[in-house]
Amino acid sequence: MKKIGAVVLFCLMLFMLPSLSHANAGHQMYLNGISLAPSTEGQIIQNSTMIPIRVVVEELGFQVDWDKKTRTASIHNDKKSMMLAVDQKWATVDGKKVSLDMPPTLISDTTLVPLRFVGEQMGLVVNWENESKSVYLFTSDFGSEVTQPELPTTSPEPEQGGTTTPKDQDKNRNTNEDLNEADLENGMQVADELTEVQTVTFEDNRLVVGVSKDGLLPKSQRLSNPDRIVIDIPNAKFADQFFNSQIFGTNGQGELQVQGHAIVSKIRFSLFSNSPSTVRIVMDIKQSQSFSLYTTKDPNTIIVDLNGSTSDTGTSTGTGTAVNPPQSGKYVVVIDAGHGGSDPGTSSKNNRYEKDFNLAEALKVAELFRNDPDVEIILTRSDDTYVKRSDRVALAKQVQANLFISIHANSILNKSSITGTETYYTREDKSKAFAQVMHSHLIQGTKLPDRGVRQKSLEVTRETDMPAVLLEVGYLSNQSDEAALYTEDFQNRVAQSIKNGIRQYLGLQT
Numbered sequence: 001m002k003k004i005g006a007v008v009l010f011c012l013m014l015f016m017l018p019s020l021s022h023a024n025a026g027h028q029m030y031l032n033g034i035s036l037a038p039s040t041e042g043q044i045i046q047n048s049t050m051i052p053i054r055v056v057v058e059e060l061g062f063q064v065d066w067d068k069k070t071r072t073a074s075i076h077n078d079k080k081s082m083m084l085a086v087d088q089k090w091a092t093v094d095g096k097k098v099s100l101d102m103p104p105t106l107i108s109d110t111t112l113v114p115l116r117f118v119g120e121q122m123g124l125v126v127n128w129e130n131e132s133k134s135v136y137l138f139t140s141d142f143g144s145e146v147t148q149p150e151l152p153t154t155s156p157e158p159e160q161g162g163t164t165t166p167k168d169q170d171k172n173r174n175t176n177e178d179l180n181e182a183d184l185e186n187g188m189q190v191a192d193e194l195t196e197v198q199t200v201t202f203e204d205n206r207l208v209v210g211v212s213k214d215g216l217l218p219k220s221q222r223l224s225n226p227d228r229i230v231i232d233i234p235n236a237k238f239a240d241q242f243f244n245s246q247i248f249g250t251n252g253q254g255e256l257q258v259q260g261h262a263i264v265s266k267i268r269f270s271l272f273s274n275s276p277s278t279v280r281i282v283m284d285i286k287q288s289q290s291f292s293l294y295t296t297k298d299p300n301t302i303i304v305d306l307n308g309s310t311s312d313t314g315t316s317t318g319t320g321t322a323v324n325p326p327q328s329g330k331y332v333v334v335i336d337a338g339h340g341g342s343d344p345g346t347s348s349k350n351n352r353y354e355k356d357f358n359l360a361e362a363l364k365v366a367e368l369f370r371n372d373p374d375v376e377i378i379l380t381r382s383d384d385t386y387v388k389r390s391d392r393v394a395l396a397k398q399v400q401a402n403l404f405i406s407i408h409a410n411s412i413l414n415k416s417s418i419t420g421t422e423t424y425y426t427r428e429d430k431s432k433a434f435a436q437v438m439h440s441h442l443i444q445g446t447k448l449p450d451r452g453v454r455q456k457s458l459e460v461t462r463e464t465d466m467p468a469v470l471l472e473v474g475y476l477s478n479q480s481d482e483a484a485l486y487t488e489d490f491q492n493r494v495a496q497s498i499k500n501g502i503r504q505y506l507g508l509q510t
Contacts, residue, residue, distance in 0.1 A: 045102060050112040066111070073104070073111055082121060084113060089252030093121065097243055099252050099271035196239035197279050200269055202258055207231075207267065207283060207304040212239065214300045217457040220293045220428060229283040229291055231304060232272065236279040263289050263306060292429050330376040331506055333369075334396045335498075336406040336460060337362035337379065338470075341386030346411035348476040354409045357485050359384065361407050361473070364495035374508050393463045403434065403502060404468035406460050409485055411477040419481050420449035422472040426462040428455065434467035438501040445497025446490070448474050448481060467505075471498070 044050070065074040071086040083092040089103045104113045199210035211233070219232045238246075246254040248270075256267040265284045272280035283304065292305045337358040339345035345354030362379055369377045378399055380392045396404045412418050423439035425431035435453045443450045451472075461468040473494055474481035484490045 045105065045112070049115040050102070050105065071106060080121065084111075086111065090248065091117070096240060099238070099243075099248075101252075101271075103252075194277055195233065195236040196242075197233065197236055197269075198239045198242055200242075200256055200267065200281065202256060202261075202264065202267060205263075205306040207281070207306075209233070209281065209302040211236070211300050211302060214295065214297045215457055215462070216295055216300075216302060217426060217455065217462075218293065218295070218302050219455075220291075220304070222288075222291075224288070227285045227288055229285060229289070229304060231281045231283075231293070231302070233279040233281070233302065235276055237271065237277050238279065263287060294427070294429070330372075330374055331402045332376050332378060332399055333403045333405065333502055334378050334380060334392075334399065334401040335362045335365050336392050336404065337381055338406055338408040339386075340381050341384055343386050346409065346476050348411075348482040349479070350482065352476065352482060352486060354411070354476060355384065357409050357473075357476075357491075358407045361491055361494060361498075364491055365407075365498050368495055368499045375502065375506070389459045390463070392460055396464050396466065396468075401464075401466050403505070404460070404464045404466055405438070405498065405502070406468075406470040407498075408470060408472050410472040410475045412475065413477070416477055416479065419475055419478040420451035421446045421474060422451040423453045424456050424458060424461060424470040424472065425453070425468065426455065426457055427468075430465075431461060431467045431469060434505055435469045437505045438469050438471065438498070441497040441501035441504070442471060442473070442494070445493040445495075446473055446484075447493075448484070 063076050066072075067074070073084050075082040075084070081094055084100075084104045085091075086104050086106045089100050091098050091100055098117075100114060100117055102114045104111055106112075195216060196212040197209060198212060199208070201208050201210075209231075216233060216236075219234070221230050222228070223230060248254045253268055253270040256269070258264045258266055263285050265286055268282045268284065270280055272278045289306055293303070294305070295302050337355070339353075339355040339358060341355075343355065345358065347353050359381070363382065366377045366379055366382075369375050378395070378401065380395055381387050392406075410422065421439075421443050423435045423442060425435035432453075432455070439450075439453045458470055461470050474485050476482050476485065
């Protein structure tokens with residue numbers, strides 16, 4: 001009870017100061033899913049909620065020592081030691097540097113620090129929901145048997161830190177509808193060890209970022225006024241050796257100078273967000289420039305390759321990769337019936353197995369293309385056998401496939417109301433445009449709710465080197481979807497929609 005009481009005081013203290021940027025009347029706060037009555041005013045500085053450090057920390061059992069000369073606060077108890085300096089965008093936690101989205105500030109002899117940093121260092125999970133300006137706090141002993149409130153998803157403005165989606169921030173959520181069968185196939189873990197950014201170099205017109213592990217899914221975008229290429233590495237942080245070897249400014253940003261380059265003027269990097277921990281790298285460029293983004297193993301790197309032609313349209317190669325027409329013969333498309341044999345995939349309450357639907361659909365697609373003059377279909381399996389995902393990838397590479405499509409049915413535990421069709425891709429530069437085309441046809445075929453095109457790191461879409469998608473046609477965990485998936489009419493419509501999508505993307509008449 002003492003701990004909860006202290007946390008309640010922690011929550012209420014957020015709203016006891018005059019606002020620097022605007023009044024926060026009406027902001028709502030939740031503790032372990034329970035609404036707390038807000039005070040009349042809060043304090044936000046540059047989109048970061050700030051709290052008075054001394055009162056809050058002492059109420060939670062920390063000791064605070066203030067050095068007026070250096071304007072440094074030393075905060076400690078028997079388990080944790082922190083040092084924060086006013087206007088400095090990093091803190092020291094147990095002897096290690098930690099970047100801050102917003103530096104501590106001193107106002108009227110009161111030291112203010114970001115809510116998120118203080119809360120998380122105190123063992124709280126802190127979520128900010130931008131649309132309703134609400135704060136969600138969860139204590140470390142908040143059990144998984146209580147479902148956290150669903151929060152609307154919002155997107156941060158480019159290059160403005162401190163605003164991330166609650167779904168991204170809450171790594172402890174275990175009842176999220178996004179944890180579906182596609183996630184489980186990839187062995188996704190909600191709370192995973194952070195990737196470390198170890199090196200950042202620029203050579204041969206390529207930005208090369210050395211990282212501690214593979215399987216990353218970096219995101220890229222190109223912005224204008226001024227021109228720049230932005231790379232976000234989610235679930236990542238700077239390695240201690242790299243962080244300590246660099247000079248970071250008061251804004252928490254490090255720089256790599258690029259001398260005499262025709263296109264790149266400099267490269268900037270920072271910890272863009274603490275929750276989820278995201279490293280952002282920005283290439284400042286002198287003109288609009290196309291690029292490709294890919295990853296390598298042994299060594300593990302993320303590469304942004306500028307060895308392409310300039311573009312006046314402002315669109316990068318990240319918007320899609322064209323498939324070159326075959327010199328002779330036909331386009332080669334690999335159709336992968338997911339699972340099979342000893343791997344049944346997911347199943348329905350009526351004991352219908354996903355592997356059976358996947359195979360039936362793949363065979364129907366192959367039959368539709370049997371006499372096609374332009375496209376040759378190659379199946380990863382044509383019967384109820386198990387093929388390793390790595391072998392599916394190897395087959396696609398061996399036959400030099402132009403496109404790769406993996407067919408699946410979805411499922412989600414304890415949420416039978418979820419219904420609809422999804423399309424997944426991994427590599428934005430090669431597969432996003434393909435995924436969008438396929439999905440637009442697929443939802444016409446399924447006539448199920450449109451659950452959108454999603455980016456996710458799945459082995460068969462990540463390790464293939466041609467445009468590749470994974471189709472989640474419907475949900476076996478939904479009774480209505482299940483009934484439709486195993487009918488001839490539904491399967492025929494879906495097969496035709498897949499054929500139409502393939503031919504459209506290849507620029508052929510449908």
